[in-house]
Amino acid sequence: MPAAPARHRPTGLAFALASALAFGGSGVFARPLLDAGMDSVHVTWLRLAGAALLLLPVAVRHRRLLTRRPLLILAYGVFPMAGVQALYFAAIARIPVGIALLIEFLGPVLVLLWLRAVRRTKVPPAAVVGVIMALTGLVLLLEVWAGMRLDALGVGLALGAAAAQAAYFLLSDRTGEDAEPLAVIAFGALTATLLLLPLARPWNLDWGLLATTTALGPLPLPGWALALWLGLVSTVIAYFTGIAAVRRLSPQIAGGVAYLEVVTAIVLAWVLLGEALTPVQILGAAVIVAGAFIAQTAVPAAPHPPAPAPADPGDPAGPDRPAALA
Template identity: 50%
Template sequence: MAKYLGAAGLTPIESVWVRMAGAGLILLLVLAVARPRALRIPRDQLGFFAAYAVIAVAGVQALFFLAITRLPVGVTLLIEYTAPVLVVLWVRFVRRVRLSRAAYLGALVAVVGLGVVVEVWQGLRLDALGLGLALLAAACCAGYFLMSDNLRVDPLGLVAWGMIGAAVVLVPVAQPWGIRWAAFGESATVAGYTLPVAGAAACLILVATVVAYVAGVTAVRRLSAAVGATVATLEVISAALLAWVLLDEHLGVAQLAGGAVVLLGALLAQTATAARQAVPVSTDEPVLTGVQGR
């Protein structure tokens, strides 16, 4: 859907701003009526909310939207979903928590798979800037996982204020007053498919943001962080297939195989990291709690 906004003349940052502002306003209105207590921000959590808005929302979304202007959607998501590997490294070397061998094996497998995706044996075939942006998106996504660990605030309120905060942070860059708003009354064509721009924007805001985030946090609370993160990796497969059908973005055999390896490694690393909480630690090292999925 973001590519339809781009075809209508919006820049990636403008598309991100429309998505964040639209989703934030909708969530605020819904919560103000149905669950007003969720919108209360504890004074001691103001810094956390600000960091969440900048890193976990604005950083992830803006960098991803910039990356897909230079890389296929499926490849960009594959790279972004190396985030669990970064979480493993952070937990081990920054938090100094012991992890099982499976976590390190998963990280190694994911890195090998990423090498297959970019076909390193033939030199870097993917756009270098796009690859860098996707890796930065992965780093911000890892920040999302880490900041979502052991939430002490209402998750729906956090998402709502995170969206609004991200929109505010991006105002100087996106400059919404310069957006060609007339484009939303037009249609755009991508890979032979034509859609109303307003319809694409509505889908991006309501389905890909509001429904996705609300369903995600609800699912993780009813299942577990490990299971939620496992299911979330299906986003890569579904997005690659949709991009293949709707955007004519074909993936090569090596990229498909490498993508499967990346997902396997990320899943192994994430599951092993989350499962670490059930393993008693006999030393004075801290015990890792579950890492919340995206």
């Protein structure tokens, strides 16, 4: 049974912000590859395979984790890494992107329901309010009413992505001190890469695109540099800081703060790709930030160490004499 993690708001919030920034930039750095003609599933597979390759030495070093926590490794590869990606891309093939993303980000809501109904855990009111506010802000940010074309299977796939996202928060909190986070990510990426192999069929990938220079806004970058960013920053660093945030904030609170990922993605697209925000989207972003702020207040402040007892003047081991000589 893994030991219960120690909660710590300042460092947890710092990791959560870093994770949101790393995750949020994935779409922006993938856009030039998509515009160059690379299939979205191929981009996803490159991202996971790149992370697996970068972390291969970590996996070799921590190979005993395969026998010590096999279910954790399998679950992490199936749900947070392969599941979210595959189900989300399958969903946007049938329903609008904004609606699919909104449904996927029901994940933190599912976390709250799981903790309350299944684990019988008391959920802080601030976490509930923060998640509801963030979800409301997401509706405004995505302007989902602009494309209300629903398909039952598409909605079901998006709900599957939401469940996989919820599993990410819950599994990250259960890694325990005996499972190095980078090792969990390494084996998860390897598992996801193999699972998505039949779907991605990388042997059909146009590998020449990685040597082609593409434009990220005003910046000309080779395709391999974009793929490296997706593997290193948007996967390795994003998941590592995400696990660290969940362990320090708790799944329900980290889920509320994770909505900042969408704000980061929209702002980066605005800055680097020139995709301007409407007034309603700016309002939605502000509501998400407010919800994330409220959610993180549910983490209790770190307890201060007890003050040392005042020395007894009559005690020979007083302030001027070492206790060892008493």
